[in-house]
Amino acid sequence: MNRYAARFRALAVAGLLATCLLLAPAAGAQNMVRARQTVAYLSAPARHGRGYVNHGEQRAARYLQHRYKALGLLPLSPGYRQPFSLPINTFPGRAELQVDGQVLRPGLDFIAAPTSGPGHLRGPAHRLDTLVFSQLTAQTALLATRLTGAVLVLTQAEERRLASLPAAVQAHLASAAARVTLVSVKLTASLAGEQAARPHLEVLASRWPARAGTVAVRLDARRYAAYPTQNVVGYLPGTARPDSFLVVSAHYDHLGQLGRSTYFPGANDNASGVAMLLELAAHYARPKNRPAYSVAFLAFGAEEAGLIGSRYFVEHPLIPLSQIRFLANLDLLGTGDEGLTVVNGRVLEPQFDQLRQLNARHQYVASLAARGRAANSDHFFFSEHGVPAFFFYTRGGSTAYHDVLDRFETLPLTGFASVFQLLRDFLNLQGASPKRP
Ligand SMILES: [Zn+2]
CATH class of the missing domain: 3.40.630.10 (Zn peptidases)
Incomplete structure (x- = not known):
């Protein structure tokens, strides 16, 4: 090693030490x-x-x-x-929702309910009539309405009241091809170990058209x-x-x-x-x-x-x-x-x-x-x-x-x-x- 190299090495070591001291927390x-x-x-x-x-x-x-x-x-x-x-229950594949041809964004406009099942369907939106919670005639009218193939749309408050309905009405609502819950404040996701038979999406209410016609859902769900x-x-x-x-x-x-x-x-x-x-x-x-x-x-x-x-x-x-x-x-x-x-x-x-x-x-x-x-x-x-x-x-x-x-x-x-x-x-x-x- 020549003198120049030794001096250079000494300088380099000193520099490294100084750098370490400066960077050390x-x-x-x-x-x-x-x-x-x-x-x-x-x-x-x-x-x-x-x-x-x-x-x-x-x-x-x-x-x-x-x-x-x-x-x-x-x-x-x-x-x-x-x-x-x-x-x-997981959502590994497609997660798509369209209302009257308008594409909603996963995560921002809609999420899957934790227990949502898989599904690929297109059907008319069926807005739940709030009178079913108080009037027998509304319940009778609902029971006479065919929901097979339809997408049932309800608010979070209505969703919470479903359990108060007669079993026959609940069973009829469950015959809808998919369910959409309109969420007023913000979307908050969570997880579940169970999987329902049909797709269930939660949609930001502000993103849902007042007179929704046709709803298209493609959701892959896999439960382990x-x-x-x-x-x-x-x-x-x-x-x-x-x-x-x-x-x-x-x-x-x-x-x-x-x-x-x-x-x-x-x-x-x-x-x-x-x-x-x-x-x-x-x-x-x-x-x-x-x-x-x-x-x-x-x-x-x-x-x-x-x-x-x-x-x-x-x-x-x-x-x-x-x-x-x-x-x-x-x-x-x-x-x-x-x-x-x-x-x-x-x-x-x-x-x-x-x-x-x-x-x-x-x-x-x-x-x-x-x-x-x-x-x-x-x-x-x-x-x-x-x-x-x-x-x-x-x-x-x-x-x-x-x-x-x-x-x-x-x-x-x-x-x-x-x-x-x-x-x-x-x-x-x-x-x-x-x-x-
Ligand atoms: Zn958490």
């Missing part, structure tokens, strides 16, 4: 750039809405396995994978009796009490696709919570941040289908539930303009007081709200089994929810950095307190 702080990348990756079209069409959920799970491995988490199950299966999926589970062993656990959980699944080219990105729900879980994992993986207790990271599948992954974990626990000192469930952490809500905050008052004190001292989030018990995310079955658990979600900033507009590009992540700090401080306190309450 502040010790222990979460990395917003990396968190944004996580949300962008999970909500991208190639993850297919992390549902059951094109194995979207498996693509997301594989990504999490790689991230866990890179962070040095130990598996709670081989390959971090806790397999289970669920019944699920036992679709194989998984939870992705790892942990960091504690330095002093590895048999006791703090748990951070977040569901990584979402609603999947509606037809071939429409998908539900689920950036807020719940790529944001998964990003937070990974940031907390990155924090605790640093040797100097290792707590006395072990920290488990549970990324649940099939939450949107009815908390199925977390329920499976509770029924087949990979760590004894009695050894969990606290569980922090993260779902919908992508906003924060109006603060943070804590489900079970009214149930576990001492812990909520700790949160409030931490927040008052450091001014992390704009407001902290406490709620009671609620079966609205993956903390629920743990709570029901006596595990102290909070479910955290941010408020304000976006109204996109269970729709095609829940996208990374418009997700503010306003409260993300401060919620990270609050959660970190709170978990550290739970790890430090002497006894499980």
Whole structure:
């Protein structure tokens, strides 16, 4: 090596060191750039809405396995994978709706009802006469009207009242070739394990013509009796009490696709919570941040289908539930303009007081709200089994929810950095307190 090369190498090493120091995040702080990348990756079209069409959920799970491995988490199950299966209705093929020749857009103008069956048909729209709920003569007239081949159109309010009608009238309405429910405010999709015999679409009322004539529907639906999926589970062993656990959980699944080219990105729900879980994992993986207790990271599948992954974990626990000192469930952490809500905050008052004190001292989030018990995310079955658990979600900033507009590009992540700090401080306190309450 000549002198010039040696000097150049010394300069290069110094430059590299300086670059590393500049780029390294502040010790222990979460990395917003990396968190944004996580949300962008999970909500991208190639993850297919992390549902059951094109194995979207498996693509997301594989990504999490790689991230866990890179962070040095130990598996709670081989390959971090806790397999289970669920019944699920999916919409993998065509999803088309036309009214009097006008094409409505899947996702934006209409969605499929969760239990919708498949169908390919064209027929007259039959608007339900509201008098059937109060007048016998209207019921008699309806029973005399042929509905076979027709598309029954009713509002959400009417839909809710159907069960009050005589069985014969209900059976007659069920003979329609398809059903359209007009939704007044916004389309909100969900999932079901069952599949009805006929197509059932939900259409934004403002997109439906007042005097709809002919309706054409093409919808492919496929139901799986036992679709194989998984939870992705790892942990960091504690330095002093590895048999006791703090748990951070977040569901990584979402609603999947509606037809071939429409998908539900689920950036807020719940790529944001998964990003937070990974940031907390990155924090605790640093040797100097290792707590006395072990920290488990549970990324649940099939939450949107009815908390199925977390329920499976509770029924087949990979760590004894009695050894969990606290569980922090993260779902919908992508906003924060109006603060943070804590489900079970009214149930576990001492812990909520700790949160409030931490927040008052450091001014992390704009407001902290406490709620009671609620079966609205993956903390629920743990709570029901006596595990102290909070479910955290941010408020304000976006109204996109269970729709095609829940996208990374418009997700503010306003409260993300401060919620990270609050959660970190709170978990550290739970790890430090002497006894499980
Ligand atoms: Zn959801």
